[in-house]
Amino acid sequence: MKIINLLITEWLKFRKNAVVSLLAIMFLVFMPTAIFIGKEFKNVPPPLPNNSIFFEFPSMWSYLGYVGNWLVFFFIGLMVIFMITQEVGYKTMRQNVINGYTRQDFFLAKLSSVIVLCILATLFYAIIGLSIGYYHTSNADLSFAFDNNWAIPRFFLMTLGYCSLGFFIAFIIKRSGIAIMLYLSYVILIELILRWGLHGKMFGLKNKSINFYPANSFEDLMPNPLFKYAEAIPMNDIDFDFLLTYQEATFTSIIYILIFFSLSYFFFLKKDI
Amino acid sequence: MLALEINHLTKSYGKIKAVNDLNLQIESGSIYGLLGPNGSGKTTTLGMILDIIRQDKGSYQWFEGKYGDNHRKKIGAILETPNFYPYLNATENLEIVDRIKGGNRKNYDDLLELVNLLGRKQSKFRTYSLGMKQRLAIAATLLGDPKVLIFDEPTNGLDPQGIAEVRNVITEVASMGNTVILASHILHEVEKICKHVAIIKNGNLMATGLVGSILSDDITVEVGSDDLDHLVTILSNYSLVGQISRKKNWLECSVPSETSVVDLSKHLMSNAILTNHFVSRKRNLEEEFLEITKE
Numbered sequence: 001m002k003i004i005n006l007l008i009t010e011w012l013k014f015r016k017n018a019v020v021s022l023l024a025i026m027f028l029v030f031m032p033t034a035i036f037i038g039k040e041f042k043n044v045p046p047p048l049p050n051n052s053i054f055f056e057f058p059s060m061w062s063y064l065g066y067v068g069n070w071l072v073f074f075f076i077g078l079m080v081i082f083m084i085t086q087e088v089g090y091k092t093m094r095q096n097v098i099n100g101y102t103r104q105d106f107f108l109a110k111l112s113s114v115i116v117l118c119i120l121a122t123l124f125y126a127i128i129g130l131s132i133g134y135y136h137t138s139n140a141d142l143s144f145a146f147d148n149n150w151a152i153p154r155f156f157l158m159t160l161g162y163c164s165l166g167f168f169i170a171f172i173i174k175r176s177g178i179a180i181m182l183y184l185s186y187v188i189l190i191e192l193i194l195r196w197g198l199h200g201k202m203f204g205l206k207n208k209s210i211n212f213y214p215a216n217s218f219e220d221l222m223p224n225p226l227f228k229y230a231e232a233i234p235m236n237d238i239d240f241d242f243l244l245t246y247q248e249a250t251f252t253s254i255i256y257i258l259i260f261f262s263l264s265y266f267f268f269l270k271k272d273i
Numbered sequence: 274m275l276a277l278e279i280n281h282l283t284k285s286y287g288k289i290k291a292v293n294d295l296n297l298q299i300e301s302g303s304i305y306g307l308l309g310p311n312g313s314g315k316t317t318t319l320g321m322i323l324d325i326i327r328q329d330k331g332s333y334q335w336f337e338g339k340y341g342d343n344h345r346k347k348i349g350a351i352l353e354t355p356n357f358y359p360y361l362n363a364t365e366n367l368e369i370v371d372r373i374k375g376g377n378r379k380n381y382d383d384l385l386e387l388v389n390l391l392g393r394k395q396s397k398f399r400t401y402s403l404g405m406k407q408r409l410a411i412a413a414t415l416l417g418d419p420k421v422l423i424f425d426e427p428t429n430g431l432d433p434q435g436i437a438e439v440r441n442v443i444t445e446v447a448s449m450g451n452t453v454i455l456a457s458h459i460l461h462e463v464e465k466i467c468k469h470v471a472i473i474k475n476g477n478l479m480a481t482g483l484v485g486s487i488l489s490d491d492i493t494v495e496v497g498s499d500d501l502d503h504l505v506t507i508l509s510n511y512s513l514v515g516q517i518s519r520k521k522n523w524l525e526c527s528v529p530s531e532t533s534v535v536d537l538s539k540h541l542m543s544n545a546i547l548t549n550h551f552v553s554r555k556r557n558l559e560e561e562f563l564e565i566t567k568e
Contacts, residue, residue, distance in 0.1 A: 009372045016360050094325045095356035099373045100346035100417070103324070272326045 006109035007116060010083075013092075019082050027075035027121070032128050034067045035060075055136035061148035064129050065155055065222035068121075072159045073187060073219075076121055077166040080114055081179050084170035094273045103269055111261065114163045122156040149246060154221045161218030161253045162187075164260035171264040187215040211244050214260075217252040220244040275337055276301045276421050276452040277322065282331035284317055284476075291317040293476040295331070299454065299469070301420070304447050306467030306484070307456040308562060314476035315456040319352055319425055336420065346374045349414025350423035355406040359399035363390055363409055366398055367416065374417030384412040388442055404435030411442050421452040428462065440465070460562050472565050479565045487561055491515065492534055496541070497523030497550030507544050513537060523550045 014020045038054035053059040087093040096106055129152075133145055166183050173179040191213050199210050211220070220243050227242050244252065279297040283290070292314040299305050307315050320326035322333045323345065335344035357366040367381040385391040388408035393401070401409065407427060414422050424443060428436040444466060447453045457463050463470060464484060471481040480487055498504045501524060508514045508526055513536055515527040528537055534553045541548060 005372065009369060012365065012369050012372070013358060013361075016365075017358075018360065090358060091354065091356040092358060094352070096373055097325055098323045098345065098348075098350045098352060099370050099413070100343065100348075100375070101373055102342050270327065272320070 003108065003112050006105065007112055010109050010113045013087075014083060017082075017086070019086070020079050023075045023079045023082070027071050027079075028124065030071055030075070031064075031068060031124060032132070034071070035064050035128075035132065038063070052136065055132050057133040057137040057145045058147040059225070060133050060136070061129055061151035062222075062225040064125065064132065065151055065158075066224050068125050068155060069158060069219060069222040072121060073162050074184075076117060076159060077162045077183060078180060079117065080163045080166040081170045081183060082176065083113065084110060084167065085174060085176040085179050088174040088273075089176060097273060103273075107265055107268055110167070114167055115160070118156055118159040118163055121159050122152060125155045126152050151222075154246065154250070157250060157253050157257075158218050158221040161214070161221070161257055164257040165214060165218070168260035168264045171268050191215045212248075212252050214253075214256040217244060217249050217256060220249040221246070221253060274301045275299065275334075276303070277333065277335055277454075278337075279318075279322065279333045280331055282318065282321055282333060283329050284314075284321060284326065285329055290476045292321070292328075295473075295476070295478055297471055297478070297481065299452065301452050302450060303469050304453045304467045305455070306463035306470040307454060307473065308458070308460065308463050308470055309456075309473035310458055313458075313473045315458075315473055316353060316425055317476075318473070319350070319423060319454075319456060323348070323350055323352065323423070325352070343375075346417055347420045348423060349416065349419035349421070350425075351407075351410045351414060351427060352423070352425045353429075355410030357398045357406070357409065357413075360397055362397055363394045363412075366409065367413055370413045371416045376417050378416070381412070384415055387415070387445070388412045389438065402435075404431050404438060407431065407435070407439050408442060411439070411446065415446065419451060421454065422446060423454045423456075425456045426458070427455070428457075428459065472562060474565070491527045491529060491556050492531060492553050493525060493527055493556050493560065494534060494537060495520070495523050495525050495550060495552040495554075496537075496548055498546055498548050504546060507541065507546060511537065511540050513540075527556070 035054060038051050041051050054063045084093075087096070093106065097103060101109070130145060137144070165186070166179075169183050169186070170179050173182060195210050195213055195216065196205070199207075199213075203209060211217075223243050243249075275298055277297070277299040279295055282292055282295040284292045295314075295318060307318070309315050317326060321328045322335075336347065340347055358369070361369075363385060364381050367384065368378075371378050371381075382391055382394070385394050388411055390405060390408055390412065393405065398406065398409070411424075411427070414424075427439050427443060431439060440462065443453070443455070447466060453466070455463060455467055467484060469482065470484050470487055472479045472487070496504060496508070501519065504524055505517060505519070508517055508524065513528050513533045515529070517524055517526040519525075528534055531553075538551070
C-alpha cells in the first residue's frame with residue numbers, strides 16, 4: 001500500500017514534466033520504427049540470409065532487443081537521471097523530506113518508479129515483438145514465438161542495469177547536465193578506455209575478465225546479433241571472446257545492479273540534501 | 274509538552290563551525306523567534322532538525338518522540354526558498370505535499386483563499402511572483418494539521434507589499450494556536466510576532482528567553498545640544514550614563530532606569546547644557562540584538 005502511494009505521488013510529480021514526457025514518447029516511437037528501417041535493406045550482405053530475419057520469430061527478438069538496447073540506454077536511462085536530478089535542481093528533494101518523507105521513503109519512491117519504468121519498457125518490447133513477429137512469421141505458434149533464450153527477462157534485466165547506473169550517477173552527481181554527460185560518456189567511452197586501454201594492458205586483451213564491466217554486462221544481455229557472425233570469422237591476431245554468455249551477463253549484471261542501488265542508498269542516507 | 278528539544282547540536286563545514294553545541298527547548302504553543310545575523314547558523318540549525326543536513330554531533334527530538342519517524346508530517350516548514358514543481362499549478366503542487374503528509378484532500382481552495390491565491394490556482398508555479406510563491410509555500414505548511422510551523426526568512430526578497438502580505442498571513446497562522454518557529458535577521462519582524470526568542474551568532478547561542486526578558490531595563494536617552502563635543506564630555510563624566518553613541522544631530526546614551534533619566538536632566542542643567550533634543554525610550558530588540566551580537 002505504501003509503495004502504491006509513493007508511486008502515485010511520483011506519477012503526479014512527473015506526468016506533466018516536459019523532458020520526461022518527451023523522452024518517454026521518443027522511446028515509444030523509436031522502438032517500433034527503428035526496427036522497420038530493416039525493411040529498407042532489401043539485399044543484406046552474407047552471411048545474413050535476407051532482411052526477414054529482422055521481423056520473423058525467433059530471430060526478431062534479438063534484433064528488436066538490440067535496437068531496444070540503445071534506446072533504453074539513451075531514453076530510459078536519461079529519464080531516470082532526470083527524475084532524480086530535477087528534484088535536486090528544483091530543491092523538491094529536500095522539500096519532500098521536509099514535508100514528511102523519510103529519506104528511505106524518498107529513495108523507495110525513486111527505486112520503485114525505476115522498477116515500474118523497467119517493467120513497462122519490457123512490456124512494450126514484448127508487445128511490439130509479438131506484434132511484429134506474428135505479422136511477419138507464417139504459421140507462428142506460441143512455442144515458436146517464445147523460442148528466444150529468455151529474451152524478455154533479459155531485456156528487463158538490461159533495462160534495470162542501465163537504469164541502476166543512471167540512478168547511481170544521478171544520486172552521486174545530483175546536477176542534471178554533469179550526470180547526463182558522465183552517464184553517456186561512461187557507457188560510450190570511459191568504460192571502453194578502462195577495458196581496452198587499462199585492463200587490456202594490465203591483463204592482456206585475451207583475458208576474459210575484460211568483459212566483466214557494468215555497461216558491457218548490461219549490453220551483452222541484448223548484444224548486437226551480428227556479433228555471432230563475427231565470431232565465426234577466424235582471426236589469428238585478435239583471438240578473444242567478443243561477448244559474455246547470457247548466464248555470465250545475467251549474473252554480472254545482477255551483482256552490478258545490487259551494487260549501484262546499494263551505494264546510492266547509503267550515499268543518500270549519509271549526505272546532506 | 275515540548276515541541277522540540279535540541280541537545281548539543283553541532284555542525285562544521287571544514288574549519289567553519291556553523292552550529293556549535295546548541296541547546297534549545299521549545300514549548301508547544303509558543304511563538305519562537307530564531308534571531309541572528311546572516312550566516313549565524315539559523316538555516317543550518319533548521320536544516321538539521323528537519324533531517325536535510327546531517328549533524329556532526331548532538332541530537333534533537335520532536336514532540337517528545339510521540340510521532341516517531343513521522344514527526345515531519347506534523348511540521349509545516351519553509352526553508353530559505355519556496356520549493357515546488359515549476360511546471361505544475363498551485364493545486365497540483367499542494368496535492369503532492371498533501372500526499373507526502375499522508376493526507377487525502379480533494380480541495381485546496383480554503384488554503385488558497387487564506388493566502389490570497391485562489392484566483393491564480395490554475396497558473397503554473399513558474400509564473401508566480403516571489404511573493405505569490407512564498408504565499409503558496411505558507412499554504413503548503415498548513416496541510417496535514419501541523420503542530421509546528423517553521424518559517425525561515427519568510428520575507429526575504431519581497432517588496433514592501435509582499436512583506437506586509439506574508440507577515441499578515443504568518444500572524445494569522447500563529448494566532449491559530451500552532452507552535453511557530455520564525456528564523457529571521459529582521460528584528461522588528463521577530464519582535465512583532467514572537468513571544469520567545471533565541472539569539473544565535475557564529476553558531477553559538479548568545480541569549481534565549483521571553484522577548485521581554487531579553488530586553489534589559491536600560492533606558493535609551495537621545496540628547497542634543499549646539500555643542501555635541503562638549504556634551505560628550507559632560508555625559509562621559511557622569512556615572513549613570515553607560516555607552517554613548519553619536520547620531521547626526523544628537524547623542525544616544527543608556528541609563529539604568531526611569532529615575533536616572535530625571536537625574537540626567539538635572540545633571541545637564543547643573544552643567545549649563547541647553548538641550549535642543551531630549552527623548553527617553555525603552556531599548557528595542559534591535560538595540561539589544563546589536564549589543565548581544567557585537568564583536
